[in-house]
Amino acid sequence: MTEAASPSVIEWERVSFAYGAVTALQDVSLCIHYGELAAVMGPNGSGKSTLIKLALGLLKPDSGRVRLFGRDVNDFDQWGRVGYMPQVVNGAWQDFPATVSEVVSLGTYSGVSPLGIFRRSERADVLAAIETVGMTAYRSRRLAELSVGQQQRVLLARALVRNPDLLVLDEPAAGIDVSGEEQLYAVLRDLSKDRGMAIVIVSHDIGAMLREATTVACLNCRLVLHGQPHDLTVDEMSTLYGAPVDVLIHDTAHEFQGALHRHR
Amino acid sequence: MPAILQYEFMLRALAGGVLVGVLAPILGTFVVLRRLSLIADTLAHVALMGVAIGLASRFLPTLVALLAATTGAIIVDQLRARGRVPGDVALAVVLYGSLAVAVVVIGLAGGFNVDLFSFLFGSILSVAPLDLWLLAALAVVVLLFVGVFFVDLAQMAFDDHLAKVSGVRTDRLNLALAVLTGATITLSMRVVGVLLIGAMLVIPVMIGLRLARGLRAAMATAVLAGVLSAVSGLTIAFYGDISAGGAIVLTAMALLILANLWSRLRHRRRTADV
Ligand SMILES: Nc1ncnc2c1ncn2[C@@H]1O[C@H](COP(=O)(O)OP(=O)(O)OP(=O)(O)O)[C@@H](O)[C@H]1O
Ligand SMILES: [Mg+2]
Numbered sequence A: 001m002t003e004a005a006s007p008s009v010i011e012w013e014r015v016s017f018a019y020g021a022v023t024a025l026q027d028v029s030l031c032i033h034y035g036e037l038a039a040v041m042g043p044n045g046s047g048k049s050t051l052i053k054l055a056l057g058l059l060k061p062d063s064g065r066v067r068l069f070g071r072d073v074n075d076f077d078q079w080g081r082v083g084y085m086p087q088v089v090n091g092a093w094q095d096f097p098a099t100v101s102e103v104v105s106l107g108t109y110s111g112v113s114p115l116g117i118f119r120r121s122e123r124a125d126v127l128a129a130i131e132t133v134g135m136t137a138y139r140s141r142r143l144a145e146l147s148v149g150q151q152q153r154v155l156l157a158r159a160l161v162r163n164p165d166l167l168v169l170d171e172p173a174a175g176i177d178v179s180g181e182e183q184l185y186a187v188l189r190d191l192s193k194d195r196g197m198a199i200v201i202v203s204h205d206i207g208a209m210l211r212e213a214t215t216v217a218c219l220n221c222r223l224v225l226h227g228q229p230h231d232l233t234v235d236e237m238s239t240l241y242g243a244p245v246d247v248l249i250h251d252t253a254h255e256f257q258g259a260l261h262r263h264r
Numbered sequence B: 001m002p003a004i005l006q007y008e009f010m011l012r013a014l015a016g017g018v019l020v021g022v023l024a025p026i027l028g029t030f031v032v033l034r035r036l037s038l039i040a041d042t043l044a045h046v047a048l049m050g051v052a053i054g055l056a057s058r059f060l061p062t063l064v065a066l067l068a069a070t071t072g073a074i075i076v077d078q079l080r081a082r083g084r085v086p087g088d089v090a091l092a093v094v095l096y097g098s099l100a101v102a103v104v105v106i107g108l109a110g111g112f113n114v115d116l117f118s119f120l121f122g123s124i125l126s127v128a129p130l131d132l133w134l135l136a137a138l139a140v141v142v143l144l145f146v147g148v149f150f151v152d153l154a155q156m157a158f159d160d161h162l163a164k165v166s167g168v169r170t171d172r173l174n175l176a177l178a179v180l181t182g183a184t185i186t187l188s189m190r191v192v193g194v195l196l197i198g199a200m201l202v203i204p205v206m207i208g209l210r211l212a213r214g215l216r217a218a219m220a221t222a223v224l225a226g227v228l229s230a231v232s233g234l235t236i237a238f239y240g241d242i243s244a245g246g247a248i249v250l251t252a253m254a255l256l257i258l259a260n261l262w263s264r265l266r267h268r269r270r271t272a273d274v
Helices: A048-055 A100-106 A124-132 A148-160 A178-193 A206-212 A234-241 B008-033 B037-057 B061-082 B087-108 B114-121 B129-158 B160-165 B170-188 B197-211 B215-240 B244-273
Strands: A008-019 A022-033 A037-041 A063-068 A082-085 A166-170 A198-202 A215-220 A222-227
Touching: A008 A048, A008 A198, A022 A048, A022 A063, A022 A198, A022 A215, A037 A048, A037 A178, A037 A206, A048 A063, A048 A166, A048 A198, A082 A148, A082 B160, A100 A124, A100 A148, A100 B129, A124 A148, A148 A166, A148 A178, A178 A198, A178 A206, A215 A234, A222 A234, B008 B037, B008 B129, B008 B170, B008 B197, B008 B215, B008 B244, B037 B061, B037 B087, B037 B114, B037 B170, B037 B197, B061 B087, B061 B129, B061 B170, B114 B244, B129 B160, B129 B170, B129 B215, B160 B170, B170 B197, B197 B215, B197 B244, B215 B244
Parallel strands: A022 A222, A037 A198, A037 A215, A082 A166, A166 A198
Antiparallel strands: A008 A022, A008 A063, A215 A222
């Protein structure tokens, strides 16, 4: 499937959004396709999470339109095709009485099921998703008894167990250690290449994004840059973040110089 | 037969207590997990405003309160759904607003009387057959609602946004949950009292969360704790001639302390084993 011919999975069309008087996004147009691993980057407060929430219908744009799988997001109802992992907030699940496998099994939701109160949580697909994120040993632990990075892995499993066509990840690697990060990107690569899944990933890890993503969108209230990773220059990145950006990636196509010590 | 079971009013109070002990913790589980504990108190004060208006106008106070609390629940839910006002500030405004109206109406109507006192603190003498029927009907509705939508409600309790992106109809369910909570609070006030009903939505749930592992078990434990508190509290109120609401909530508090001790003991034993 060539990228140009493939139908869009998410389409933001001239979208603007403000929280009261604070403009978060202005006139952003962007398209995500099947098989694309799209990185959304930008400084803190640049509107990345807002962009994601608009795509998922959690916020309504002040102007412009958002389409999911070709349908206006307000009329969209095939939520089984969407997996979402929000930005994890420390302590959010302090009191929630559920084990890892119960939380992951919440991801298998597919509509109202009377007597769902009696459903078992340790199903094969749930266990497989837990295995994928390396949490098998913890599957009977309570979510509240895990570290933030472990909670993030569980939420990733909760998104993966849906086997979605679109996976949206808001800073999935923020609390995850180096080996977990390698595993995460390996999983995402497989899903986008072999399974053709569309993946949107918000991240501050410029090096990893330039290595892993097939497209990069840089936000700063407006869409500043959009293209393939090797089209972006150090100067453009530095302008976006308002500070010199040094990135080292071992990529024959394009070589940045700098100090991010990560080797593949 | 023990004395307590020879009085019809006491049988009604006990039946009401059991119903409240089941209803309040079931809805309270979702209220607590979604960190909306203030909602219970807010709706209770809206109900109090309804009671005050009902008493002053000599119209059925329970029905006026029911109307007020469900309307209040809808308004509060809409405020929450708009999402641009921080939740607890919006709740506090509604709480104090209705309390102020209640106080003014009570003053105009000539101040406190025995009736009002029983609405505020609960009373074993005041549970009327109508209250009991309404409570029983509400219990059927709530049990059906939670039974059918348990998975959806669990998703929402875990994370509202994640639930929505999973396809849960969160706006409708939120509204239904708010209305049922408002109705439960109102109808429970003859037993526990407006000022203490919030405790019945919160304390048994804390016991459940302390003792149980999963959501279902936590809810079941909370219901057990709720029924136990209501029945023992009413019995104590009968023999000790004290306020029903106070006795019930103090019993629940005692159970919470026991649950805390037990879970700490269990935890220590588990760490000692390792
Ligand atoms: N609930 C809110 N109410 C008011 N303003 C908000 C709210 N959420 C975000 N904003 C504002 O909107 C802008 C964009 O926020 P957003 O969360 O989309 O940024 P972000 O790019 O995800 O940042 P980060 O990298 O810190 O996650 C910021 O200026 C922020 O202050
Ligand atoms: Mg963000």
